[in-house]
Amino acid sequence: MDKVLVTGAGGYIGSVLVPKFLERGYRVKAVDRFFFGLDKLKPHENLEIIKEDVRLLKPELFRGVDYVVDLAAISNDPSGDRFREATWQINHEARVRTAKISKQMGVKRYILTSSCSVYGFQEDVVDENSLTNPLTTYAKANERAEQDVIPLSTKDFCVIVLRLATVFGYSPRMRFDLAINGMTYGAWKTGKLPLMRDGSQYRPFVHVEDVSEAIIRFCEFPLLEKINGQIFNVGGDELNYRIGELGEIVAKVVREKTGREVEIEWYGDPDKRSYRVSFKKIREVLGWQPLRKAEFGVAEIIEKLEAGILDKTLETITLEWYTQLERWHKIIKELELYGGILNINLAGRLYT
Ligand SMILES: NC(=O)c1ccc[n+]([C@@H]2O[C@H](COP(=O)([O-])OP(=O)(O)OC[C@H]3O[C@@H](n4cnc5c(N)ncnc54)[C@H](O)[C@@H]3O)[C@@H](O)[C@H]2O)c1
Numbered sequence: 001m002d003k004v005l006v007t008g009a010g011g012y013i014g015s016v017l018v019p020k021f022l023e024r025g026y027r028v029k030a031v032d033r034f035f036f037g038l039d040k041l042k043p044h045e046n047l048e049i050i051k052e053d054v055r056l057l058k059p060e061l062f063r064g065v066d067y068v069v070d071l072a073a074i075s076n077d078p079s080g081d082r083f084r085e086a087t088w089q090i091n092h093e094a095r096v097r098t099a100k101i102s103k104q105m106g107v108k109r110y111i112l113t114s115s116c117s118v119y120g121f122q123e124d125v126v127d128e129n130s131l132t133n134p135l136t137t138y139a140k141a142n143e144r145a146e147q148d149v150i151p152l153s154t155k156d157f158c159v160i161v162l163r164l165a166t167v168f169g170y171s172p173r174m175r176f177d178l179a180i181n182g183m184t185y186g187a188w189k190t191g192k193l194p195l196m197r198d199g200s201q202y203r204p205f206v207h208v209e210d211v212s213e214a215i216i217r218f219c220e221f222p223l224l225e226k227i228n229g230q231i232f233n234v235g236g237d238e239l240n241y242r243i244g245e246l247g248e249i250v251a252k253v254v255r256e257k258t259g260r261e262v263e264i265e266w267y268g269d270p271d272k273r274s275y276r277v278s279f280k281k282i283r284e285v286l287g288w289q290p291l292r293k294a295e296f297g298v299a300e301i302i303e304k305l306e307a308g309i310l311d312k313t314l315e316t317i318t319l320e321w322y323t324q325l326e327r328w329h330k331i332i333k334e335l336e337l338y339g340g341i342l343n344i345n346l347a348g349r350l351y352t
Contacts, residue, residue, distance in 0.1 A: 001046070003064055004219065005029040005107075007054050007098065008071030013113070015040040015172040017069070017212040022046055024216065029065065031057065032072065035325065036315055040172045054094040062105035067219045069111045070095050076177060077117070078319045080138030091141035092148070099149040099159065109158040111218055112149050114142040116163045116204055116233060116277050127278040128163070128231045146231065153229035160218050160227050165204035165235030165277060167211055169297040170304055176316040180205060180246065180294055184301045185312050187254045187262045197266045199244020201274040206235040207297050210290035217288050232282045236290040240276045246294060253298040258306065 004021055008014050009030030018041055021028050027046045033053055034040075041047065050061065054072040062068070073091045074080055080087040095112060102110045119126045120133030134140045146161045153159035168180035176182045187193045214234050221227055241249075251262040282288050304310035315321045338344035 001025060001027050002066045002219075003027045003029065004067040004069060005031060005062060005065045006069045006071060007031045007057075008073060010034045010036060010038070010040045010173060011071060011075065012171045012173050012175045012178075013167065013208055013211055014071050016208045017071075017215060018047065019044075020209075020212050020216060029061070031061070036173045036321070054098060055089055057094075057098060057101060059101050059105050062101055062107055065102070065105070065107050067109045067111070068098065068102045068107050069113070069215055069219075070098050071113050073113075074138065074318075074322070076318050077136040077138045078177075079322055080136055080141065082319060083322060084137050087137050088141055091138065092144045095145040096148040099152050103152055103154075103157045107157070109160065109219060110149065110152075111160045111162060111215060112145060113215075114146050114161050114163045114231075115139065116165050116235070116275070118143045118146070118163060119275055119277065121273040121275050123274075125276045125278050128233060128281055150229055150231075155224075155228075158224055158228040161231040162215070162218070163231060163233045163277075164211055165206040165233070165239065165279075167208050168205055168294065169208040169292065170300045170310070171208050174310060174316045175318065176312045177318050179203065180250070180297055181301060183247065183250045184254070184298045185305070187250050188258065188260075188302055188305050189312075191260055191262055193247050193251055193262055193264045194267055195243060195247045195264055196268045196271045198270045199242060199247060199266070201243050201271050202240050202276040203243065203246075204233075204235045204275070204277040204279075205239045205241060205294065206290050207292035210236075210292055214282070214286075214288055214290075217286055221286060226285050230285075232285070233277050233279050234282060235277060235279045237279050237283075239290060239293065241294060243271075249294050250298050253295055254302060257299060257302045 004026050009018050010032040018028055022044050029048045031050045031052055074087040099110050117139040118132045118134045120135045134143045149159050176185050247264050254262045
């Protein structure tokens with residue numbers, strides 16, 4: 001049985017990816033601080049849960065591990081800008097350290113999940129050879145991590161960098177701060193879809209199940225020389241959507257699924273910031289293409305919302321959740337006495 005260590009395993013992608021690894025017969029070490037809760041992964045005989053901070057991973061943890069999938073990160077632009085220092089530590093330094101320990105401990109393949117946001121906004125269609133243009137702390141830290149992990153590759157230690165398009169679709173750790181998911185919730189809840197004018201700007205997307213299947217494909221792909229030390233964009237050419245087109249898709253699926261009307265409301269000045277990504281390399285080298293389009297993701301989210309098993313809570317907006325956790329941490333630290341707030345530990349402390 002191959003063993004895979006997944007960092008950030010309790011996150012949006014991790015909680016879809018880990019069950020897929022288990023289904024395929026892998027043994028999984030799921031490493032995470034579990035900031036979004038420990039309930040996102042169901043128990044399984046081949047699953048080991050390790051609650052740990054990726055900045056402090058011990059080499060011992062990597063003994064006998066074949067593959068490392070390094071997902072742990074502060075995972076979007078607003079959170080990266082709000083928590084700059086932590087983002088550099090987690091998204092850059094910890095990933096490089098994790099890659100180095102993996103190499104030292106004899107791991108065969110190390111996979112870093114970077115982001116297409118390293119391209120920033122550009123006029124032309126960009127591919128893996130295009131100049132990058134990272135505009136935020138999140139994108140800059142991703143790029144530095146890429147630059148520092150790739151040179152670690154050798155014939156015995158395969159390093160792969162995946163630049164993911166913006167992900168969409170349902171996950172046990174749901175994120176409504178991702179464009180398609182957020183648009184779907186808004187349209188379903190209010191019947192209104194605010195879109196930034198004029199809607200002609202392009203953005204690349206990919207479904208969370210497809211991303212997970214691509215990651216597994218990279219672990220299993222036999223021709224190492226074709227992927228080692230390489231960067232791959234992960235997505236599909238036909239999933240470069242114009243924002244206006246995406247709005248129409250969301251509105252149509254909400255109408256079909258609920259019978260409710262959805263109105264698109266245009267706002268702001270025309271947004272010219274566009275980016276379109278080529279996914280030719282992953283298609284040609286791996287023979288891999290995403291199977292799910294936006295309609296699929298929108299429909300599955302609406303089904304779960306309609307069934308009352310999904311809602312937009314604080315936890316589903318990454319920045320909101322981290323901000324609240326920091327706020328409550330401060331309050332609790334100030335108030336806590338004898339191991340609690342109202343319920344305290346009296347044992348051995350009472351005297352008569
Ligand atoms: N979701 C997307 O659209 C998208 C797009 C491009 C790239 N990515 C990348 O994919 C990866 C996973 O993203 P996601 O959407 O699942 O994000 P997420 O926020 O849902 O998951 C990140 C996980 O990392 C954990 N984590 C954060 N800091 C940690 C620390 N110091 N120690 C241990 N665990 C820690 C969190 O608890 C969380 O479970 C990230 O590297 C992200 O940058 C995601």
